[in-house]
Amino acid sequence: MASVIRHRTIVEDSWQPLEADPWLRVGESGLVPDFPVAGDLLVPLRLWQLRRDDLIARDGRLGLLIEGWDEPENFADALPRLQLVAIHVPQFADGRAYSLARILRQRHGYAGELRAFGDVLRDQLLYLSRCGFDSFALRDPGRAEESLAAFRELAAALRRPYAWQRAA
Amino acid sequence: MYTYDDVDQRLVEERVAQFRDQTRRYLAKDLSEDEFRPLRLQNGLYLQRHAPMLRVAIPYGLLSSRQLRTLAHIARTYDRGYGHFSTRQNLQFNWPRLEDVPEILAELAVVQMHAIQTSGNCIRNVTTDHFAGVARDEIVDSFVWCELIRQWSALNPEFAYLPRKFKIAVNGAAADRAATFAHDIGLHALKNGAGEVGFRVIAGGGMGRTPVIGHVIREFLPWRHLLTYLEAILRLYNRYGRRDNKYKARIKILVRELTPEAFREKVEAEWLQLADGPATLSEDDVRAIEARFERPPYQVLADATVAALGACGAWMKRNVHPHKQPGYAAVSVSLKKTGVPPGDVTAAQMDAIAALADRYAFGELRVSHEQNLVFADVRQADLQDLWRELRALGLATPNIGLLTNIISCPGGDFCSLANAKSIPVAEAIQRRFDDLDYLHDIGELDLNLSGCMNSCGHHHVGHIGILGVDKHGEEWYQITIGGNQGLTRPGAPAALGQVIGPSFARDDVPGVIERLIEAYLARRESDDERFVDTVWRIGIEPFKEKVYGKRHQAQDHRRRQLAAA
Numbered sequence: 001m002a003s004v005i006r007h008r009t010i011v012e013d014s015w016q017p018l019e020a021d022p023w024l025r026v027g028e029s030g031l032v033p034d035f036p037v038a039g040d041l042l043v044p045l046r047l048w049q050l051r052r053d054d055l056i057a058r059d060g061r062l063g064l065l066i067e068g069w070d071e072p073e074n075f076a077d078a079l080p081r082l083q084l085v086a087i088h089v090p091q092f093a094d095g096r097a098y099s100l101a102r103i104l105r106q107r108h109g110y111a112g113e114l115r116a117f118g119d120v121l122r123d124q125l126l127y128l129s130r131c132g133f134d135s136f137a138l139r140d141p142g143r144a145e146e147s148l149a150a151f152r153e154l155a156a157a158l159r160r161p162y163a164w165q166r167a168a
Numbered sequence: 169m170y171t172y173d174d175v176d177q178r179l180v181e182e183r184v185a186q187f188r189d190q191t192r193r194y195l196a197k198d199l200s201e202d203e204f205r206p207l208r209l210q211n212g213l214y215l216q217r218h219a220p221m222l223r224v225a226i227p228y229g230l231l232s233s234r235q236l237r238t239l240a241h242i243a244r245t246y247d248r249g250y251g252h253f254s255t256r257q258n259l260q261f262n263w264p265r266l267e268d269v270p271e272i273l274a275e276l277a278v279v280q281m282h283a284i285q286t287s288g289n290c291i292r293n294v295t296t297d298h299f300a301g302v303a304r305d306e307i308v309d310s311f312v313w314c315e316l317i318r319q320w321s322a323l324n325p326e327f328a329y330l331p332r333k334f335k336i337a338v339n340g341a342a343a344d345r346a347a348t349f350a351h352d353i354g355l356h357a358l359k360n361g362a363g364e365v366g367f368r369v370i371a372g373g374g375m376g377r378t379p380v381i382g383h384v385i386r387e388f389l390p391w392r393h394l395l396t397y398l399e400a401i402l403r404l405y406n407r408y409g410r411r412d413n414k415y416k417a418r419i420k421i422l423v424r425e426l427t428p429e430a431f432r433e434k435v436e437a438e439w440l441q442l443a444d445g446p447a448t449l450s451e452d453d454v455r456a457i458e459a460r461f462e463r464p465p466y467q468v469l470a471d472a473t474v475a476a477l478g479a480c481g482a483w484m485k486r487n488v489h490p491h492k493q494p495g496y497a498a499v500s501v502s503l504k505k506t507g508v509p510p511g512d513v514t515a516a517q518m519d520a521i522a523a524l525a526d527r528y529a530f531g532e533l534r535v536s537h538e539q540n541l542v543f544a545d546v547r548q549a550d551l552q553d554l555w556r557e558l559r560a561l562g563l564a565t566p567n568i569g570l571l572t573n574i575i576s577c578p579g580g581d582f583c584s585l586a587n588a589k590s591i592p593v594a595e596a597i598q599r600r601f602d603d604l605d606y607l608h609d610i611g612e613l614d615l616n617l618s619g620c621m622n623s624c625g626h627h628h629v630g631h632i633g634i635l636g637v638d639k640h641g642e643e644w645y646q647i648t649i650g651g652n653q654g655l656t657r658p659g660a661p662a663a664l665g666q667v668i669g670p671s672f673a674r675d676d677v678p679g680v681i682e683r684l685i686e687a688y689l690a691r692r693e694s695d696d697e698r699f700v701d702t703v704w705r706i707g708i709e710p711f712k713e714k715v716y717g718k719r720h721q722a723q724d725h726r727r728r729q730l731a732a733a
Contacts, residue, residue, distance in 0.1 A: 020685075069407070092203070092327060093206050093329050094329065095289075095327070095330055096406065096407070096411075097404045098325065098326045098327075098329065099407050100407070103403075106445075107441055121203060123190060123203070123207055127325035127326075128325075132325055153182060153185075153186045154179065154182050154186060155182065156178035157179060159178075162456065163447075164320070167320075167447035168320045168321070168324040168326075168447065168529065
């Protein structure tokens with residue numbers, strides 16, 4: 001199990017990701033293997049679309065793996081049943097995850113864990129968190145400890161007096 | 169002048185601390201070149217041809233004498249004693265050391281300045297009309313709206329990693345002096361039938377290698393929705409702008425690929441979700457920002473006719489501009505003296521200009537996108553004294569609006585992107601047109617020069633535009649005519665220049681400009697018809713003919729050029 005940053009604390013992660021690529025190749029041909037019976041399962045969006053009812057019926061918590069460019073309309077129905085949404089960041093300077101996070105939080109009212117994973121680096125943590133991410137699987141989990149300082153930067157922005165200023 | 173509140177001040181200080189740590193980690197090799205790049209760019213730092221270049225933000229071009237003295241101090245202490253005012257109303261230092269940049273930023277923070285988001289794929293410094301607040305054709309004071317946009321866009325976490333850079337311009341007067349149709353977003357203040365203030369929203373304009381005149385996507389946006397509407401456009405761009413090809417990543421390509429109509433529909437749909445949300449402005453919000461701007465305590469004066477002859481008269485005619493307050497005038501300080509790179513100012517000049525601002529202009533000045541400085545509030549009775557002082561500093565060249573007021577990028581002498589040099593070409597043209605009477609006879613003419621397709625010198629919207637191009641490792645110059653930066657007067661909208669034909673070697677450029685001018689003077693219908701008006705009236709053919717001769721000669725020219733290349 002790898003460690004992640006959750007609510008600005010380093011924790012061991014209990015989520016079990018299903019690798020998207022090989023798994024989907026099997027899934028789409030109809031030969032979907034059984035889900036692990038226990039534990040927190042993190043599944044690709046495609047699997048949710050194929051096996052929605054089975055995933056709901058299963059015990060254990062459910063998380064969804066999505067890309068920064070996925071359309072929220074395609075998984076909005078899943079949101080009330082999810083305990084984790086993990087957005088993949090293919091390259092740290094790709095800003096799409098930031099807008100998607102805001103849409104999930106503000107428009108869809110998603111209140112569960114929102115995780116960034118992939119090319120996630122210390123110097124992007126602050127802005128990611130201000131867009132609604134509360135969980136981070138760093139590219140290099142070994143740097144989690146030193147990365148926590150990022151959350152304390154630019155703190156004055158949160159003390160701006162007007163609502164419109166804090167909205168940014 | 170806008171004065172920071174405690175939070176504004178704290179923010180720039182915290183930003184310095186953040187960047188100091190990032191620089192330290194980069195120098196310690198904790199951060200790779202690629203990882204450090206967007207961080208340094210969003211703090212104004214480029215790694216250039218000879219040395220790093222630091223671009224300091226001058227929000228909407230407004231600067232105090234105290235700030236200018238700090239810039240002079242930085243130029244002397246960390247650079248080679250000068251700075252360069254850019255077409256984005258910013259100031260660039262061309263020779264700082266990377267190691268010194270955090271310290272320079274700390275010095276800037278002391279005088280309420282920063283270099284935040286002056287580069288990188290984010291929302292850049294917002295620009296506006298350099299006569300904001302004093303123009304007779306004012307609709308709103310655009311500074312207030314620019315400051316609202318500055319606060320909303322600076323350190324906005326959602327829009328720090330856009331597909332490409334993003335430039336917003338605001339114009340608050342009837343005439344468009346902010347080139348709003350040549351920006352990613354242009355905002356043009358207006359009043360509706362009920363007298364309420366709002367903005368015409370223009371999107372998808374821009375220069376660069378694919379110049380586009382922006383599209384009006386909303387005729388009237390009530391002011392309270394300004395930020396939520398910007399948020400809708402930026403969010404759409406952030407999510408759907410192209411990231412696969414940096415040359416197709418600007419919003420203008422998204423607007424074109426969707427079509428302006430479909431783009432408008434998507435913006436409106438997104439905005440419906442955001443309208444009346446937390447970023448909606450109230451009257452109190454706007455008043456609070458307005459109250460942080462200190463206004464000059466004008467005296468009650470009457471307009472005077474100042475009789476001035478000779479050199480001072482020429483300066484009065486070209487460099488002095490009307491003011492909404494009786495008895496006052498706005499004054500352009502020309503940074504376009506022949507032999508000095510356009511926009512360059514020495515530290516000694518900065519100190520001297522700061523002193524003049526204190527004595528004549530309430531300690532305030534502006535940077536224009538034409539790379540000049542403006543004293544916005546000068547008593548008419550002081551104009552002659554001010555002229556004498558400016559002349560002694562070499563800053564009274566009476567060429568505002570004229571051919572030698574050349575907008576130019578730093579070009580190949582400094583910039584690693586450039587294909588060709590700009591500064592020597594600008595100088596050669598200025599030398600060719602050094603006869604003031606002739607220059608004034610030619611009348612208003614915007615001549616803009618860029619050293620490469622990135623168009624920092626705004627050549628597409630020059631009445632005459634010059635573009636440096638690389639052909640097999642040699643520098644050539646392509647010439648366009650008929651461009652216009654914006655609706656600066658009725659009936660003269662923003663326009664892109666048309667290429668007159670094959671490009672020229674550097675030494676030939678001044679002669680070509682001379683022939684274009686001769687063609688204009690021979691055909692203009694009155695002294696009031698400007699060069700660009702003549703081009704629009706008769707088309708570019710007569711100009712081509714004058715430059716290249718008849719059609720077959722143009723082909724000859726082309727053949728010679730190919731043979732040479």
